[in-house]
Amino acid sequence: MNAQQIRQFNHDLLDWFHTRGRRLPWRETTNPYYIWISEVMLQQTQVNTVIPYYNQFISRFPTPDALAEAPEQEVLKCWEGLGYYSRARNLQHGVREVVEKYDGRLPKQKDELLSITGIGPYTAAALLSIAYNEPEPAIDGNLMRVLSRVFLIDDDIAKQKTRKKFEKLASDLIIETEPAAFNQALMDIGATICRPKNTDCSECPIQRYCLAYDEGAQLEYPVKSGKSKPRLLHYAVLLIQDEQGRYLIERRPDKGLLAGLWQFPMMAIDEYETGPRQESYVQDRYGCMVSPVEQSFSYTHRFSHLIWKLTIREGQGPVRKKLKERQRWSALSELENYPFPVSHQKVTEWIKNNRHNHT
DNA sequence: AACACGGGGAA
DNA sequence: TTCCCAGTGTT
Numbered sequence: 001m002n003a004q005q006i007r008q009f010n011h012d013l014l015d016w017f018h019t020r021g022r023r024l025p026w027r028e029t030t031n032p033y034y035i036w037i038s039e040v041m042l043q044q045t046q047v048n049t050v051i052p053y054y055n056q057f058i059s060r061f062p063t064p065d066a067l068a069e070a071p072e073q074e075v076l077k078c079w080e081g082l083g084y085y086s087r088a089r090n091l092q093h094g095v096r097e098v099v100e101k102y103d104g105r106l107p108k109q110k111d112e113l114l115s116i117t118g119i120g121p122y123t124a125a126a127l128l129s130i131a132y133n134e135p136e137p138a139i140d141g142n143l144m145r146v147l148s149r150v151f152l153i154d155d156d157i158a159k160q161k162t163r164k165k166f167e168k169l170a171s172d173l174i175i176e177t178e179p180a181a182f183n184q185a186l187m188d189i190g191a192t193i194c195r196p197k198n199t200d201c202s203e204c205p206i207q208r209y210c211l212a213y214d215e216g217a218q219l220e221y222p223v224k225s226g227k228s229k230p231r232l233l234h235y236a237v238l239l240i241q242d243e244q245g246r247y248l249i250e251r252r253p254d255k256g257l258l259a260g261l262w263q264f265p266m267m268a269i270d271e272y273e274t275g276p277r278q279e280s281y282v283q284d285r286y287g288c289m290v291s292p293v294e295q296s297f298s299y300t301h302r303f304s305h306l307i308w309k310l311t312i313r314e315g316q317g318p319v320r321k322k323l324k325e326r327q328r329w330s331a332l333s334e335l336e337n338y339p340f341p342v343s344h345q346k347v348t349e350w351i352k353n354n355r356h357n358h359t
Numbered sequence: 360a361a362c363a364c365g366g367g368g369a370a
Numbered sequence: 371t372t373c374c375c376a377g378t379g380t381t
Binding site: 044045046048049081082083084085086087159160161195196197198228256257258259301302303304305306341342343 | 360361362363364365366367368369370
């Protein structure tokens, strides 16, 4: 595009945004801290899912100090069900850095933003453009999809290098006047019009610039290399109760999958190995027996990169083992005080619906 | 550069 | 079912 076309492109884009752009809670504020929270929540998570979490979160942690001082478990509880829990941990870690190094105010330099835990290239650019009105293109999956169609770019968007290419392209398009609106307009188009499958080109304010539309090739873009199939893992979920009927729960390790969240004890099951080894595992670890092979309840939980097949087994006999640091007895009614992954919230629901020896 | 990391919504 | 998503940190 030449300079004149770029001006017209911006005009069409921004004009549409001001009349048809979405009204969202984090667009009602100029507080960089709130915008930061919204951007982190929106990573890999859709707007409608985020809205209630965002409102609750800023109400609970209205200032960087409030978040910095909160117990991590409380932050995770507010994040419960949102997924990618390292985002919450990194956000709090980053806020603590901001409180210590920058007196609680987000810096305005790109390199300083990038040095903060949880702020990567996208979030730094989003903060610069949305909170500080700097002409910085915020390249995410949405923008890459829209721009790959408009300009027929067939580079693999799964590659890191490709993001830089879009960065450069968008840098040439973005103008000084309204950088926040530029980014948010393209995000809104990506989310509501230029969708991955069901495109709605008749509503698109930049249809006249779109080369893919000209060729009817919208669905050929963006090009993205294939993902490997998720692995299947079998687990027994152990329902172990003490004499008061409380359930044994454990806190997961501080790193890795679902870090720091609570769950019922899980025992990996090798599909081709049964019996004695498992029994001794439970005996050693929890000091009780569990019901044998017959399953009371079984279901699968799908993550993006793996699948859990979970089968509930009930503990039997006295529990002698002393609790370890990361273990607790919890009454059924108290489980809601702990952050649980959705996969184990399903277990709680099953208990409530199928067992009657509650405490 | 490749991989780990959740969950919900859409088709 | 399958695919997708306002990414970042680790290896």
